[in-house]
Each structure stands twice: as structure tokens, then as C-alpha cells.
Amino acid sequence: MKIDLSGKTAVVSGSTMGIGFAIAGGLAESGAAVVVNGRKQASVDEAVAALKNAFPEAEVRGVAADLGTAEGCAEMVEAEPVADILVNNLGIYGPQDFFEIPDEEWTRFYEINVLSGVRLSRAYLPGMLEENWGRVIFLSSESALNIPADMIHYGFTKTANLSIARGLAKRVTGTGVTVNSVLPGPTMSEGVEEMLREDAEESGRSMEETGVAFVKENRPSSIIQRPATVEEVANMVIYTASPQASATTGAALRVDGGVVDSIA
Structure with missing residues (x-):
């Protein structure tokens, strides 16, 4: 199977390092024009340079914006108004006991892990629908199904990702646009x-x-x-973004190494 994303523009939130950077690299290698995102200009510039060095033929751009805020999402959309592929990768995590998590930390996790994807999807999906082709992918987690006792606030946001992706897939029923979640372990x-x-x-x-x-x-x-390695997770995302995945939508695709003990 050869995945060819030539002519497609992909926006990957939170992609200056980790899984997001690996996803950006896989998309660039597959021919997509890739938009890298991070909060700091220096880290965005460094990631763009690294991707261009790894894939000299690729078109790679960067936007420094805090997508955990409405203002940052607006900055991203103003800089890059069109996306054929949107990967809602941005997310934060960290262990903290439930009884020690203040309201503002719940809000921070929700704004970054959930609302960033809501806002970007709301901005980019109409253009995809006009073209009758598009891919929206939410990076959820096995923690969405297997809520960790020491990161309940994180697990909650990842479950929310699943709900939003499934609902959006139904919202664009009968079109060439797919919406899915990918669940790393x-x-x-x-x-x-x-x-x-x-x-x-x-x-x-x-x-x-x-x-x-x-x-x-x-x-x-x-x-x-x-x-797993970041590349192993990215491979699932690249496939989900491909033309070959046209019949896969509304799905929660696990790349968790079998952590979730389920046959479905």
C-alpha cells in the first residue's frame, strides 16, 4: 500500500515534538503540505527545520500559537485558513490525585485537550465539506476507556475526544469527510x-x-x-488520514499495544 497525500494540506496541533512531530513527519513523507504548531516560535522553527532536513522535497510550514485558547485557535486559522487533514494532537497529561486537583486545573485540561480540537474542527470542517473530502483525527488515549486513578482529569478529557469524534462523524454523514479517534497506549x-x-x-x-x-x-x-514508539502511533494516524481509509469513520482506533482488555 502506497499512501499518497500529494496536494493535501495537513494541520497538526502540538507537533513540535513527540507523537505530533512523528505524525507531521509521516504526513510530510507521504507528500502532504504540513503545518507544524507549537506555542513558542523557536520550537516551531526548530521542528520545521528538522522536518525539511529529513524530507527535503516536503512543504513544511509552522504557526506559533497557543491552541489551548480561543485566541490561539483564531491565530492558527487566520494563518492557515484551509486544511484537508486536521490532526487534533495537542494534549497535556500528568499524575495528580483527584482530591488535589483544583477547578482551574480541570479547566486547563479541558481547554487544551478538548476545546482546541472542537475549535479547530469547527473552523476547518466546512471547507472540507465544500470539497467533499477531508480527514479529522483526534488523538485520544487508552486512558479514555481505562481511566487512570491518578489522572482522572486526563482520562475524562480523552473520553470527551471519543464522544466528539463520533458525533462529528455522524454530523458529516454521507460525505467524503471522515472523523476518527486514535487511541495510543x-x-x-x-x-x-x-x-x-x-x-x-x-x-x-x-x-x-x-x-x-x-x-x-x-x-x-x-x-x-x-x-510503543512515536512512529508506531503515527503510522496509524497516517493511514487514517489516507484516501485508503475512506470507509473508516466514527471509529476509535486503538494502537495501545493491547492494554485495553477487549475483543472489540
């Missing part, structure tokens, strides 16, 4: 590496060994028994 992104760094240093284990130990201890139902 534990993934060895820069953010996860940073979270595990102290454990690795204290134990004397490599980062890879620490990641395996984390999965076995915290996600024992994992079938692969290791974290």
Missing part, C-alpha cells in the same frame, strides 16, 4: 522519557528498560509488554 515520547528519567537514574536501568518496567507495573494488561 504508553508511548515513549520525550514527555514520557522525562517523566521516567528519575526512575531510570535511580535504578541504573536504560530508558528502554525503564519503559518496559513502567508498562509491566502500571499497564500489566499490555500485550506487547513495552511502550
